[in-house]
Amino acid sequence: MNVLKRYYFFLILFALPILLIQNSGCTKEYSFEGAPTDTIPADTITTDTTDTVIYKQVITFPQCGFCNVSDAIDTGQWSFKTSDSYLCGSFTNSGFFNGNSKTAFTFFGPSACSVDTGIVVSVYLPVPLDQDRYNLSTKQTAFYYYDHNSPTDILASHPPTVFSVTVQSFIYATNIATGTFSGTVFTATGDSVYISNGRFKAVLH
Numbered sequence: 001m002n003v004l005k006r007y008y009f010f011l012i013l014f015a016l017p018i019l020l021i022q023n024s025g026c027t028k029e030y031s032f033e034g035a036p037t038d039t040i041p042a043d044t045i046t047t048d049t050t051d052t053v054i055y056k057q058v059i060t061f062p063q064c065g066f067c068n069v070s071d072a073i074d075t076g077q078w079s080f081k082t083s084d085s086y087l088c089g090s091f092t093n094s095g096f097f098n099g100n101s102k103t104a105f106t107f108f109g110p111s112a113c114s115v116d117t118g119i120v121v122s123v124y125l126p127v128p129l130d131q132d133r134y135n136l137s138t139k140q141t142a143f144y145y146y147d148h149n150s151p152t153d154i155l156a157s158h159p160p161t162v163f164s165v166t167v168q169s170f171i172y173a174t175n176i177a178t179g180t181f182s183g184t185v186f187t188a189t190g191d192s193v194y195i196s197n198g199r200f201k202a203v204l205h
Contacts, residue, residue, distance in 0.1 A: 059155070059193050061085035064113035073199045075176060078109065078119060080198035082155075087145075088112050089119065094202035102128040105177065107202045116148040121165065121181065121200070129170045129177065129204065136167040143185055143195070152188040155195070161186075163195075175204050 059082055067088035073079060079088035094107035103125050110118035124140035127133070141163050145155035157163040163183030170177045181198035 059083055059085070059187060059191075061087060062113070064088075064111075066112040069197070073178075073201045075201050075203060078107070078121075078198075078200040078202075080119075080181070080195050082193055082195050086197075091202055095205040096129075097122075098124075102130050105129070105202075105204050107200060117154065118146060120144040120146065123165045123167075125167070129167070130172070132172050133167060133170040136170075137164060138166075139164045141165045141181070141183075143181070143183070145185070150188070155185040155187060155193060157183060157185050161192075170204075177202050177204050 061082075063085075064087070067079065067086050069079075069081065069086045071079075071088075076091050076094075077088065078091065079086065081087075089109055089111040091107050091109035093109070094105070096102050096105045098104035104123065105125075106120065106122040108118065108120040110116075120143070122142040123138060125136055125138050127136065139162055141157065143155070143157040143163050144153045146153050161184045163181070163185065165179060165181045167177050167179040169179075178201045179199070181200065182194075182196050184192050184194055186192055
């Protein structure tokens with residue numbers, strides 16, 4: 001009887017590792033391939049108020065009652081459209097940089113619907129804004145739509161992809177620049193997004 005017990009003991013001891021190896025080889029792999037990339041979320045960026053879902057080639061922001069495409073732009077405000085989303089906000093700062101040349105300016109400020117997100121736009125012009133100017137366009141620009149809660153920007157321009165700004169008017173007596181912007185930007189995952197209907201009205205000091 002002792003011989004039989006010993007036989008079963010060694011049989012179990014020998015068979016157990018084999019069963020464990022087979023079990024680990026049959027572990028379910030949770031991967032997902034072959035789905036349409038225009039409908040499956042590629043990433044999700046979360047702010048403290050709402051979620052922003054990024055899709056390949058498409059980015060959708062939550063609807064915001066403070067931003068209406070039909071509203072006029074007041075001094076100190078910005079807005080733009082991407083896909084079916086329309087965003088707007090105000091400036092916390094705007095003005096010239098690059099010395100006293102007045103050939104470069106920037107503006108930045110938060111979104112009207114989330115103080116943790118907003119834009120930064122820097123513009124390099126071919127001529128200085130040292131007098132009244134109209135319809136000045138440039139592709140020497142930088143655009144960022146940032147998120148304070150994320151280590152990477154939600155959207156950002158990357159040369160040589162074109163992102164352009166047009167100063168429709170600059171009134172020297174008031175230092176007010178009114179203009180538009182548009183172009184291709186990229187998400188944190190590298191997908192391209194087109195920004196259109198960008199508008200701004202900034203006081204440049």
